[in-house]
Amino acid sequence: MSALTGPDVLSAAERSAVEALVFPLADDEFVIAERYTEWQVRAPTLESDLALANVAQDEFGHARLWYDVVADLGYDEPELLFEREPDEFYHASLCALPFDAGDWADAVVRSYLYDTAEALRLGSLAGSAYAPIANRIERITTEEEYHREHATTWIERLCVDAEGRQTVQNAVDRLYPYALALFEPGTPEQTDAIESLNLRTESLPSLREQWIETTSTFFESIDVSVPVVEPLPEDPGRHDSHVEAWLSLYEEFTRTYRELDRAHTPTITSEHNDG
Amino acid sequence: MIWEVFRQDEPGGYHTHCGNVHAPDQELALLFAEIQHARRKPTNSLWVVPQEEIASQTDEDDRFGGTTDKTYRWVSAYNVDVEFAQEIEDSDREQRSAAGDSA
Numbered sequence: 001m002s003a004l005t006g007p008d009v010l011s012a013a014e015r016s017a018v019e020a021l022v023f024p025l026a027d028d029e030f031v032i033a034e035r036y037t038e039w040q041v042r043a044p045t046l047e048s049d050l051a052l053a054n055v056a057q058d059e060f061g062h063a064r065l066w067y068d069v070v071a072d073l074g075y076d077e078p079e080l081l082f083e084r085e086p087d088e089f090y091h092a093s094l095c096a097l098p099f100d101a102g103d104w105a106d107a108v109v110r111s112y113l114y115d116t117a118e119a120l121r122l123g124s125l126a127g128s129a130y131a132p133i134a135n136r137i138e139r140i141t142t143e144e145e146y147h148r149e150h151a152t153t154w155i156e157r158l159c160v161d162a163e164g165r166q167t168v169q170n171a172v173d174r175l176y177p178y179a180l181a182l183f184e185p186g187t188p189e190q191t192d193a194i195e196s197l198n199l200r201t202e203s204l205p206s207l208r209e210q211w212i213e214t215t216s217t218f219f220e221s222i223d224v225s226v227p228v229v230e231p232l233p234e235d236p237g238r239h240d241s242h243v244e245a246w247l248s249l250y251e252e253f254t255r256t257y258r259e260l261d262r263a264h265t266p267t268i269t270s271e272h273n274d275g
Numbered sequence: 276m277i278w279e280v281f282r283q284d285e286p287g288g289y290h291t292h293c294g295n296v297h298a299p300d301q302e303l304a305l306l307f308a309e310i311q312h313a314r315r316k317p318t319n320s321l322w323v324v325p326q327e328e329i330a331s332q333t334d335e336d337d338r339f340g341g342t343t344d345k346t347y348r349w350v351s352a353y354n355v356d357v358e359f360a361q362e363i364e365d366s367d368r369e370q371r372s373a374a375g376d377s378a
Contacts, residue, residue, distance in 0.1 A: 045297055046297070047296050047297055047298060047303075047307040047310075047311065048307075050307070050310050050311055051306065051307060051310050054310045054314065146306075146309070149306065150306055153302055153303055153306060154303075157299065157300075157303070
């Protein structure tokens, strides 16, 4: 049973702990979805194109669910996305790294690393003391299963010959350290607040350990080695520096908003809620 | 490799052909079919079948039903006697009213 039923019962401190937890989640989903859409009409086959577009669409939907949690605390959509400064986004850099042209292994390895972390993270939020967080988990988790199945199936297919396995290995070498940054905490004060309020029921280091275990086992089973991961990259994202390519991605998804001189975001559907 | 996709709307219904997907194997064929043919329509179950495993023939290869007149197989070929039809209608009415009485 969640002790904190909704935005109205939150103290100022609880509110900022909820924000510190939810912004990185929402930003991860939004930014990785933005990147995935670059594959549209460029994936190896029509079918894989549609499958990845579907994954992207799911992640946009999840981003919407998370942004709605903070919207209920008084933010509007321009503040959440189109007018927020690029250095106030808190995604991990794994989500923002650009794809090399035609590097399909990167797309499926990235999806595997991200969605495996996502599954663990969602598990740690199912029992959240803040009801609007806890009641979203089941809906999101169901869609995530397809993502992992899609990614692992592809990776296994790519690894049937040496050339394909090498493309997977290259992607793992490049992406693994960035993926670890998914488990980077915010400030110590934020982490203390999130954990003492039971907004998340497991610590990030514990999730990280499980993630390393799961992903290493999978990659070993297909003869792909997992790189040594310390130290983290210099631009891991979250509260640290973002990768350089994040700026151009940010410019791109805010361009229409700026060019049309918008000050708000009209929607065609009725009010989103946390139903 | 092409896989033909069959979708069933609800339990007990027929699996109806709804298109195909390109995929190297069964597992990927199902993953792709799920997105292409089951995402936006009510779906209880999906089948994927390798296109090459489907045998087919057409009316040109083989005149289905033969070439002699077999219209006697069709109810529409029969002359329905008007009085006879009246008899059935009367009987139906009796049964309906009997059912109504007992209710």
